[in-house]
Amino acid sequence: DAGITQSPRHKVTETGTPVTLRCHQTENHRYMYWYRQDPGHGLRLIHYSYGVKDTDKGEVSDGYSVSRSKTEDFLLTLESATSSQTSVYFCAISVGGKNYGYTFGSGTRLTVV
Amino acid sequence: GQQVMQIPQYQHVQEGEDFTTYCNSSTTLSNIQWYKQRPGGHPVFLIQLVKSGEVKKQKRLTFQFGEAKKNSSLHITATQTTDVGTYFCAGTHNAGNMLTFGGGTRLMVKP
Numbered sequence A: 001d002a003g004i005t006q007s008p009r010h011k012v013t014e015t016g017t018p019v020t021l022r023c024h025q026t027e028n029h030r031y032m033y034w035y036r037q038d039p040g041h042g043l044r045l046i047h048y049s050y051g052v053k054d055t056d057k058g059e060v061s062d063g064y065s066v067s068r069s070k071t072e073d074f075l076l077t078l079e080s081a082t083s084s085q086t087s088v089y090f091c092a093i094s095v096g097g098k099n100y101g102y103t104f105g106s107g108t109r110l111t112v113v
Numbered sequence B: 001g002q003q004v005m006q007i008p009q010y011q012h013v014q015e016g017e018d019f020t021t022y023c024n025s026s027t028t029l030s031n032i033q034w035y036k037q038r039p040g041g042h043p044v045f046l047i048q049l050v051k052s053g054e055v056k057k058q059k060r061l062t063f064q065f066g067e068a069k070k071n072s073s074l075h076i077t078a079t080q081t082t083d084v085g086t087y088f089c090a091g092t093h094n095a096g097n098m099l100t101f102g103g104g105t106r107l108m109v110k111p
Helices: none
Strands: A004-007 A010-013 A019-025 A032-038 A042-051 A054-057 A064-070 A073-078 A087-094 A102-104 A108-112 B004-007 B010-014 B019-025 B031-037 B043-049 B055-058 B061-065 B071-076 B085-092 B105-110
Touching: A004 A087, A010 A019, A019 A032, A019 A087, A019 A108, A032 A064, A032 A073, A042 A064, A042 A073, A042 B085, A054 A064, A073 A087, A102 B043, B004 B085, B010 B019, B019 B085, B019 B105, B031 B071, B043 B055, B043 B061, B071 B085
Parallel strands: A010 A108, B010 B105
Antiparallel strands: A004 A019, A019 A073, A032 A042, A032 A087, A042 A054, A064 A073, A087 A102, A087 A108, B004 B019, B019 B071, B031 B043, B031 B085, B055 B061, B061 B071, B085 B105
8 A cells, every 4th residue: 555564564572672663655755653553542643754854742652752864764663662562553654645544554563571 | 632432342243234333522523534444454544524414425335424523424334244344433623633543343244
């Protein structure tokens, strides 16, 4: 879908280690988003970006940071992973303009042990 | 924060039966979007509604946006096994604000 890929697809990491998830798009879209999905909570916004070096916090940003040094890449970093960050992480791009018709990546399943 | 509530959480239906999921907000929404996520997959955008009272159809799926722009529904006529998945609504409370997703309704269809 719309040339959006996430890596890695699966990762197991230990508590306290830093982890970086990558979202890559090939179509030069301006708006990119990171969500986490947990049972009973639906999709919750972690961080978003409106362009290179233009990022902001979502509703569950504590413990996460992001960077966007190139239009095509949006990186999500867990500074010191905790078990509560075990989740499925989805990157999304807005292909029709801001907040319209998100295209999601295939997700990264992260387990913190 | 502003929330979008979705009911029911789960729905089991027999193939051929109809299905409806409802989405409600305590405040007016600028727009409402619907997504479908197959088991093990990622959410896929289905449609956006913007106007008060708007109704849109996609084959067996009918989407409605309430007159007060505080609620929405997705109705599937004569469900099929291919309809299995979780259906999410998502809305923005002010133009330009972030999308807020509902908790989703998981649809299971018995053949």
